[in-house]
Amino acid sequence: MPQVIDLHPPHRSELDMYNCGIEDCRPGHFFGPAVREYYLIHVIRSGKGFFQVGNQRYPLRRGQGFLICPDVVTFYQADQDDPWHYSWVGFNGTKARDYLEAAGLSQANPIFGFDREDALPEWIGRMVEAGSLGRGRETALRGLLYLFLSRLIENAKTECAGNQLSKKEQYLQKAIEFIRINYSRKITVRQIAAFVGLDRSYLSALFREELHRSPQEFLIRFRMEKARGFMANESLSIGDVARSVGYDDPLQFSKAFKKWSGLPPSRYRKRAGEDASG
DNA sequence: CGTATATGCCACCCCGATGA
C-alpha cells in the first residue's frame, strides 16, 4: 500500500512541495508517457527499473535516483523480475532549479547516485510521517524538503571531490575557467591549451567530443553572451563593448556579433530597447 | 602474461583571414 502526502497546489514561493510518497512497485508497474507541472525526484530503495526521457533510456537500480523536469514527457517502469521500491518527492518554486543545478541535476543530466549515509529515502520517510501533523505540517514538510535537497547537493560535491570527473572533464573545466577569467583580453587557443597543460590539437579534440564545438567557437560564444550583457548598458559605445570582450577592432566584433545573433550590434541594441519599452 | 582502453603528443594537411 503506497503512502502518499498530497498538498494543495501551493502558491509559488522559493520552494514548494507538491507531494511525496513511498511506493513498492509491482513487477512491470509503469507511469507515462506523461508530463508533470513540477520537479519530481525518485530515489530507488531497492530493485530495478528504467527511466526514459526523449530517446534516452536509463536502466536504474538501488542507490540511484532520477529527476523529472516540468513539462517534459517521461516514462518509467519497474523491472519484471526485481521491481523497484522507490520514494518520491514533487516540488517547484523560484529557487528549485538553482538547488537542482547545485546538485548537478538538470533535464540533460537527470540521474544521480547516493550512498547509504546520504539517507535520501529516509528524508522522504520523515516527510510522509510529517504528513500527519496539524497546523505545523506545511512548515515541517518545507524544512524536510530543504534538508533533502541539501543532502543531494552535498552528495554531488563529494562525487566531484571523489574524482568522479574524468580527466577530460577536469581539463575542460580548467579551460573554461581560463576563458571566463581572460575573455576580455586577446587570448588564443594556444594560450588556453598551455594553461591547461595540453597540446592544442588534443584540447581541440576534447572540446569537440564533450561540447560539440571547437575551443574558438566556445570562446566566441562566451564573448558574445558577455557582449549582449554589456550592450544593455547604453552608456557604452559598441567600440567599448568590443574592447570589453577582447576585440580591439570594432568592425571585427560587429562581424562576429552579427554571425552569432543575426543582427549587427547597433540594430540588436535598438531592437532590445524597443522590446523592453513595449 | 597479453590485450583492451584511455590518455596524450606530434606531424601533417587544409582553411580562412590578413597584410605586404
Add this chain to the structure above:
DNA sequence: TCATCGGGGTGGCATATACG
C-alpha cells in the same frame, strides 16, 4: 597575388592502467 599565421581536424604512435 602570395606568404604568413591562427586555427581545426586526422592518423600514427607511445605510455599507462585495467582486465582477464
